[in-house]
Amino acid sequence: xxxxxxxxxxxxxxxxxxxxxxxxxxxxxxxxxxxxxxxxxxxxxxxxxxxxxxxxxxxxxxxxxxxxxxxxxxxxxxxxxxxxxxxxxxxxxxxxxxxxxxxxxxxxxxxxxxxxxxxxxxxxxxxxxxxxxxxxxxxxxxxxxxxxxxxxxxxxxxxxxx
Numbered sequence: 001x002x003x004x005x006x007x008x009x010x011x012x013x014x015x016x017x018x019x020x021x022x023x024x025x026x027x028x029x030x031x032x033x034x035x036x037x038x039x040x041x042x043x044x045x046x047x048x049x050x051x052x053x054x055x056x057x058x059x060x061x062x063x064x065x066x067x068x069x070x071x072x073x074x075x076x077x078x079x080x081x082x083x084x085x086x087x088x089x090x091x092x093x094x095x096x097x098x099x100x101x102x103x104x105x106x107x108x109x110x111x112x113x114x115x116x117x118x119x120x121x122x123x124x125x126x127x128x129x130x131x132x133x134x135x136x137x138x139x140x141x142x143x144x145x146x147x148x149x150x151x152x153x154x155x156x157x158x159x160x161x162x
Contacts, residue, residue, distance in 0.1 A: 007047050010037060011054065018058055027067035031058055035074035052078060052092060059099045069114040075099050076118025083125040089132050097136050101143040
C-alpha cells in the first residue's frame with residue numbers, strides 16, 4: 001500500500017510540473033521519471049494507464065521542444081516494450097504509432113528527428129507489428145511519404161543548383 005501511495009504521489013507531482021506554465025519547471029526530468037516508472041509498475045497496476053496517458057499527452061501537447069522530444073522518446077520506448085512483451089494486441093501500440101507518425105509532420109526538425117529515431121528503433125520489431133497490427137506498416141509508409149514530399153516542397157529545397 002505504501003508503494004502505491006508513493007507512485008501515486010510521483011505521478012501527481014509529475015503531472016503538476018508538466019501542467020505548469022513556467023518554462024524553468026523540470027519538465028524533461030519529470031518525463032524521464034515517468035518513463036522509468038513505467039518499467040517499475042506491473043501490467044495490472046492501477047496507475048500504469050494514467051502514467052501512459054500522461055506521457056502520450058505530453059508527446060502531443062507539450063509546449064517546450066526538449067520536453068516534447070523526451071516524451072516522444074518515452075512513447076517509442078513504451079511501444080518497444082509492449083511489442084517485446086508478447087502481450088495480446090493493445091491499443092497502446094496503435095496510439096503510440098499514431099503519435100510518432102503525427103510528429104513527422106511538425107515543422108521543427110528536432111521533434112521530427114526524435115520521432116524518426118524512435119521509428120528506426122521500432123523497425124527491429126516490424127515482424128511483430130506486421131503480424132499483430134497489419135494496418136500500421138501501410139500508415140507508416142503513407143506518413144513517411146507525406147513527410148518526404150513536404151520536405152521536397154519547402155522553399156529551401158527549391159534553390160537552383162549551379
